[in-house]
Amino acid sequence: MKQIAFIGLGNMGGPMAGNLAKAGHRVTGFDLSQASLDAAAKAGVTAAGTLRDAVKDAEVVITMLPKGEHVIAVWRELCGLVPAGTLLIDCSTVDVESARSAHALAEAAGCASLDAPVSGGTGGAAAGTLTFMAGGTEAAFGRARPLLEAMGKRIVHCGGNGAGQAAKICNNMILGISMIAVGEAFALGEKLGLSHQALFDVASTSSGQCWSLTSYCPVPGPVPASPANNGYKPGFAASLMLKDLLLSQEAAAASGASTPLGAAATGLYAAFDKDGNGGRDFSAIIEMLRREGEPD
Numbered sequence: 197m198k199q200i201a202f203i204g205l206g207n208m209g210g211p212m213a214g215n216l217a218k219a220g221h222r223v224t225g226f227d228l229s230q231a232s233l234d235a236a237a238k239a240g241v242t243a244a245g246t247l248r249d250a251v252k253d254a255e256v257v258i259t260m261l262p263k264g265e266h267v268i269a270v271w272r273e274l275c276g277l278v279p280a281g282t283l284l285i286d287c288s289t290v291d292v293e294s295a296r297s298a299h300a301l302a303e304a305a306g307c308a309s310l311d312a313p314v315s316g317g318t319g320g321a322a323a324g325t326l327t328f329m330a331g332g333t334e335a336a337f338g339r340a341r342p343l344l345e346a347m348g349k350r351i352v353h354c355g356g357n358g359a360g361q362a363a364k365i366c367n368n369m370i371l372g373i374s375m376i377a378v379g380e381a382f383a384l385g386e387k388l389g390l391s392h393q394a395l396f397d398v399a400s401t402s403s404g405q406c407w408s409l410t411s412y413c414p415v416p417g418p419v420p421a422s423p424a425n426n427g428y429k430p431g432f433a434a435s436l437m438l439k440d441l442l443l444s445q446e447a448a449a450a451s452g453a454s455t456p457l458g459a460a461a462t463g464l465y466a467a468f469d470k471d472g473n474g475g476r477d478f479s480a481i482i483e484m485l486r487r488e489g490e491p492d
């Protein structure tokens with residue numbers, strides 16, 4: 197049993213911290229939002245009033261925050277609070293540079309560190325079935341692994357510092373592109389008079405099969421658990437999808453990779469977000485794709 201501090205108890209962090217508590221660890225959580233603290237407390241997490249209180253006596257600190265700037269600010273502060281030897285794990289999705297900067301802060305404080313972003317959404321966070329993609333030393337990965345296993349099903353060590361974030365950015369570029377591909381296919385199928393169910397039954401058992409179709413189908417009906425059946429309530433917010441696609445484009449520009457479909461997906465999600473849809477599930481982009489086919 198470990199003493200764990202969990203910082204960032206939002207849609208993902210709250211249930212992840214709850215699963216660590218359920219596995220028998222002592223978890224103290226901190227979040228700027230009282231509502232998030234209250235929700236996590238119901239899942240067995242001890243709420244702390246400050247970051248300092250949360251990390252007191254912690255052997256491991258886990259962060260699950262929106263963006264790189266939040267992770268850097270929190271890690272800078274906590275590196276001044278925790279003793280050398282503490283293991284710091286960041287599970288947020290951030291750019292590779294921020295991840296490497298966070299590792300450098302930890303190293304300067306004598307701490308072990310891992311970037312370990314996740315895939316699987318809020319459903320996977322609640323069920324403890326997330327995929328973790330980790331970057332850091334073998335030693336840090338070995339220490340973190342039993343804890344990650346309490347929150348996830350598949351734990352992949354992708355390489356050195358930042359490799360977890362690199363894998364996450366590439367994975368989510370596939371996700372953004374494939375959701376648009378599936379949305380376009382349903383919008384075309386509607387024009388051709390195909391029922392949603394017929395297209396789903398064919399594509400989900402044919403070469404068009406993908407996660408955006410089988411787990412997150414963007415039209416109501418075929419996949420009962422998909423946000424399309426719940427008014428496109430996230431799930432995975434379109435603003436976060438745009439954030440991840442922008443990370444892919446920054447990484448592509450910095451590394452000289454060619455990602456024409458990634459660039460197109462980024463442009464479409466930027467337009468969707470600009471129209472005030474950032475808080476809706478990312479699968480709702482099918483509504484914009486349908487409209488683009490309509491005459492002005």
Ligand SMILES: NC(=O)c1ccc[n+]([C@@H]2O[C@H](COP(=O)([O-])OP(=O)(O)OC[C@H]3O[C@@H](n4cnc5c(N)ncnc54)[C@H](O)[C@@H]3O)[C@@H](O)[C@H]2O)c1
Nearest residue numbers: 204206207208209227228229232261262288289317318432
């Ligand atoms: N939602 C998903 O399906 C999903 C899936 C995979 C990865 N992610 C990634 O996980 C991260 C978190 O996503 P989320 O959906 O939980 O976001 P969220 O906005 O629900 O939660 C973030 C939490 O961080 C808190 N916070 C912000 N700054 C803080 C600070 N300085 N100190 C303490 N708390 C602070 C906020 O109050 C909020 O409760 C993001 O990087 C996101 O891209 C999300």
